[in-house]
Amino acid sequence: MAATRAASRSAPQHLQDIVDDPQIMNELSVTVDEVAEEQEILRAGAAGDNIMDPAPPAGGRGHPTLKGSQPGHFTRPTDFSRGEYLRDRPWTKRPLLGPDAATSKETDIFYQTNLDPLKEFRNTSLLFRFVTSMGKIRGRNQTNLTWKNQRRMGKAIRRAKMMGLIPVLSKRRLDDKKSTL
Numbered sequence: 001m002a003a004t005r006a007a008s009r010s011a012p013q014h015l016q017d018i019v020d021d022p023q024i025m026n027e028l029s030v031t032v033d034e035v036a037e038e039q040e041i042l043r044a045g046a047a048g049d050n051i052m053d054p055a056p057p058a059g060g061r062g063h064p065t066l067k068g069s070q071p072g073h074f075t076r077p078t079d080f081s082r083g084e085y086l087r088d089r090p091w092t093k094r095p096l097l098g099p100d101a102a103t104s105k106e107t108d109i110f111y112q113t114n115l116d117p118l119k120e121f122r123n124t125s126l127l128f129r130f131v132t133s134m135g136k137i138r139g140r141n142q143t144n145l146t147w148k149n150q151r152r153m154g155k156a157i158r159r160a161k162m163m164g165l166i167p168v169l170s171k172r173r174l175d176d177k178k179s180t181l
Contacts, residue, residue, distance in 0.1 A: 039074055042073075042074050096141055097139070097140055097141060098139070098140030098141040098143075098144065098145075098150075099140075099141075099144055101146070101147075103144070104140075104144055104145060104146045104147075105146060107144040108144065108145045108146050108149055110145065110146075110149045110152075110153075111145075111146050111149060116152065117145075117149050117152040117153040117155075117156050118152045118153075118155055118156050118159075119156075120156055121156035121157075121159045121160045121163075121165070122160070122165065124160065124165050124166050127156065127157055127160055127165075127166055128166070128171060130143055130153055130157060131157060131166065131171055132171065133170070133171045134169065134170065134171070135161075135166075135167060135168055135169045135170050135171060137153075137154045137157050137158075
C-alpha cells in the first residue's frame with residue numbers, strides 16, 4: 001500500500017485513478033507475472049532448446065547472426081560474449097578443390113596417356129583449354145586434373161606466357177589473322 005501511495009503522489013491524476021482501481025492493478029500484476037514466466041522459459045530454453053527460435057539463421061560463412069532486438073526475444077549481455085558466439089558453431093566442410101584422386105585419374109587425359117603437361121608448353125591450342133577468358137589458369141575443380149598434372153600444367157602455361165606463345169592478360173590467340181584496318 002505504501003508503494004501505491006508513493007506512486008499516486010508523483011503520478012498525474014489520470015494515472016492516480018488507474019493505481020487506485022484494484023481491477024486494473026490485478027490485470028497489471030497478472031501481465032507482469034506472465035512476462036516473468038516467459039523470461040524464465042526463455043532462460044531455460046537458452047540452456048537447452050531455444051523455444052522462441054528453434055533454428056537461428058546463419059550469417060555469412062556459417063557464423064550465427066546476432067539477433068539484436070526481435071519481438072518476443074530477450075537478449076542477455078552474455079549472448080554477445082565470445083563463448084556464446086563459438087558455442088554450437090556449425091562446422092562447415094572444406095570447399096572442394098577438385099575431384100578425389102580416383103576420379104581425377106579417370107578424367108585426366110595426361111595421366112591416361114602418360115603425357116607430361118610441362119612438355120606441351122608449345123601446344124597453344126591445348127593450353128587454351130586450361131585458361132579462362134581473362135588469361136587466368138583454371139582451377140583443379142574445373143580442369144579435373146590430378147594434383148601433379150595441375151601443377152605441371154600451370155607451370156607450362158606460365159612458361160608459354162613468358163615466351164610470348166599465349167597472351168598474358170586475355171585468351172585472344174596471337175595467331176589470329178584478323179585485320180583491324
